[in-house]
Amino acid sequence: MLRIKKLDIFILKSFLMLFIGTFFICLFIFMMQFLWRYVDELVGKGLEMSVLAQFFFYSALTLIPLSLPLAILLAALMTFGNFGERYELLSMKAAGIPLLRIIRPLVFFCLFLSCISFYFQNVVAPKAQMKLWTLLVSMKQTSPELDIPEGVFYDEIEGYNIYVKQKDRKTGMLKDILIYNFSDGFENAHIIWASEGKMEMTADKQHLYLHLYNGEQFENLKSQSISSNNVPYRRETFREKHTIIEFDGGFNMVDGSFLSDRSDSKNMVEISHSIDSLTFRGDSIGRSLYSEIKSSAYRDIDLTKKDSVKMIESHMTIINADSLFSSYTLSEKDKTLGNAAERAESLASEWNMKSYPTTDVDNNIRKHKADWHKKITLSLSCMIFFFIGAPLGAIIRKGGLGMPVVISVLIFVIYYIIDSGATRVAKSGEMDMVLGVWMSTLVLAPLGAFFTYKSNNDSVVFNAEVYINFFRMLLGLRPSRHVFKKEVIIEDPDYPNILARLDDLCNECQIYDTEHKLSGAPNYYRIFTNSGHDDKIARISEKMEHLIEELSNSKDGTLLNFMNKYPILSTKAHKSPFDNRWLNLPAGLIFPIGVFFYFRIWRFRLRLDKDLKNIIKTSREIQDRIKNESFII
Structure with missing residues (x-):
């Protein structure tokens, strides 16, 4: 009993050391991918380190559930791959100790990780x-850091257009500056x-302070009441001028209450209430639209005076639209069809x-339902990925970061493609929501069960020789x-004995x-009613193999050739x-399949005829070689 406990500790320790490393690697990769999506919102804003630290912290918390399944898959592959490569799994x-008993401590640990994933x-x-999301919206509204390029x-800067011909990076001086101020309107521009x-920010980062030297200022004086084509202006020459421009360069956190309707910012209870x-x-919008359609007047038929007279004269209570339309003239028919269209x-x-309000509501409902199910499927994927990774590592028996990384990425990409594609289709309303969100689980869970079964029974799954032999048999090679x-x-x-046996084999x-006339066409009925092997050919093959085994002791290289x-x-x-036989009969009755097997067996008969002549x-x-070389004493 003590030995088993030590074994559990050894397996857990081996898995934990790899899991911690792979988890942080996966989390870092997902964070870099997330950062790449929003890099435009971060670069050039002059954001403080505290703001960036908040961004990375909150993004890491949201990406932990996505990193756990991939980390478990990679760690399980590497752990059991190392066990197989070092023959530790073979020793167990x-x-x-069966495989299910070996992985039992890790099953409980991965179950704990699934609960942690669901909690997160x-x-x-x-x-x-x-x-x-509040932080991202605030970043989007933050003004970019002031860095005026050359040329x-x-x-x-809102209301301004600034041109700088040359910049001195050491002193911060700007050469040949041109400033267009459109804050009072285009026709009242200040140039x-x-x-x-030189430009610098004020201490509160709310204004831009400009120090200008040796220049001129132009200002239009046109007002709304002036209708003359001649626009008065004012020109001013200065040796030194100081001006302030409003420029909010600081970071201000917005009120994120408007984001409370997002489905990903709610727990399962809140999502159920929102649904x-x-x-x-x-339903309320649908009922109101139904009532409006029911009571609308567009179904009433507008009749001309001529039609009303006809109805009164004939005392009609039911309108025959075809008869009424046929009574119209050609111009009236054209006008009626145009009005109807x-x-x-x-x-x-x-x-x-x-219909837009109902469509938006339906899309929002489907989005909430998808996120509700996603919390369960993503947690369950931790267990599924473990039952794929652990037996797969035991089958492959390759540790390290080579083959396990390739297989892990391939499996995760397949999972991600199925999950994102099916979920997108389900959110569009073209597939049942439960089926769409659970599609990846329904595909990968049987795969995990298959690998676990094969590995527990020591079945050959990734032995290339098995598949090569299968295709050789299928193609007749x-x-x-x-x-x-x-x-x-x-x-x-x-x-001497071999010479006699060779004669017997040839006969x-x-x-x-x-007797069998192998070069001729086979009998179709006998092919699909036969259920046994050819004992005569089996005996010929056995005799030939025995002769080859005995002659292989010869020292003569020509005999070996x-x-x-x-x-x-x-x-x-x-x-x-x-x-x-009960498989042969249906194969013969189904015409295309039967014809295929018929010509295939005919080909094998011709090959057997050629083989017998070759023997x-x-x-x-061989007989001539033995006699000519005087092997017989």
Whole structure:
């Protein structure tokens, strides 16, 4: 019992050391990706370090639930990959400890991490999202840091356009300054030119203080009451001039109460209440629109005086629209159709505009429902990724940061594509919300169960040789025979006996080829009613393999080369598609599949005919070699 406890501690310690490192790496990557989206809001604003620290802190809190699944997947892959690479996992299994018992402490730990992820999403993340979005809106409204470039007009100050020809970085002096002041309107512009000057911010960062030297000022004096084409102006020459421009360069936190309606800034209880409120609001809008449509007058038919007279004369109570339209003249029909089309377009446009409130409400409801389910699916993904990573690492048996990183990124990208794509479709209303949000879980959960089952049973999943052999069998390909000279030979072959056995092998091949007529077309019925192997071919193959095994003790290299010409026979490829008769019958009854298998088996029969002739020819060559080289004493 004590040994198992020490094993649990060892496994937990190995996993924790990797998990902590991978978690902070994943969190850093997601933060850099998040920062890249909003880099334009941060650069050039002159924001203080405290503001940037708040931004990174709140973004880290919101990204923790997203970083946990990837960190668990990568840590599990690396941990069990290291165990497999160092044969520690093999030692545990050799001691009688199954994989499910080995991963049991980590299952409980990942379950704890899933609870932590849910707590962050339901409690911490909504508050952090509220703070983060308030901070982002405040950053967007913050004026950019004053940095007037050379040779271009700078228009970041509202109401002003400033041009600086040259800047002295050491002294801060500006050369050839041109300032356009449009704060009083375009027609009352103030233009200031100075040969040099200097700009600085006031202590409260609310104003820009300008020191200008050796310049001129132009000012239009046109007012709204003056209608003359001649506009008076004032010109002033100065040696030194000081002016103040309003420029709010500080950071001011806005009131974030308007962000309280966002679904990502609410916990599950608040989201449920919001869904109820939005549903009630949507129903109210729908009922009011229905009442308006029902009571609207657009369904009433406007009749001309001529039509009214006809109705009165005929005492009609039901209007036959076709008969009424047929009685019109050509010009009246054209006018009526034009009015109807215009009326239909007007109504379509009107009700399309009136449908916007209900559409917005429906979109908001779907967004709230998606975020409600997302808190559960993202927490559950921690467990799913563990049950993918741990058995996968045990199967691959590769540790370090090479193969595990590639596989982890690939699996996470697949998860992210499925999750984001299906959720987007569900939010648009084209898919059921539960199915769309849970799509990634429904796809990856069976994958995790499959890997866990295969790894627990020590099944071969990523052995390339297994898949190569499968496709070789499917395509009818065979490996070549390779017989090499042995370095140590204990006993030489019995050549007289081998000569007799080679004769026997050649006779059997000749008899089989004559009886079965392999070069001809096979019988379609026999192909799909056969369920066994060819015992005669199996016996020929067995005799040939025994002869090759005995002749491989020869010291003669030419004999070894002859033996490499022997084919590797298949005992059933030329008989039927499957071993089970009840699988062969349906395959033969389905016409396209049956024809495919028929020609495939015909090809194998031709190959077997060629192989038998090759066996006879090679056997005769070996016999001639043995006789000519006097191996028989």
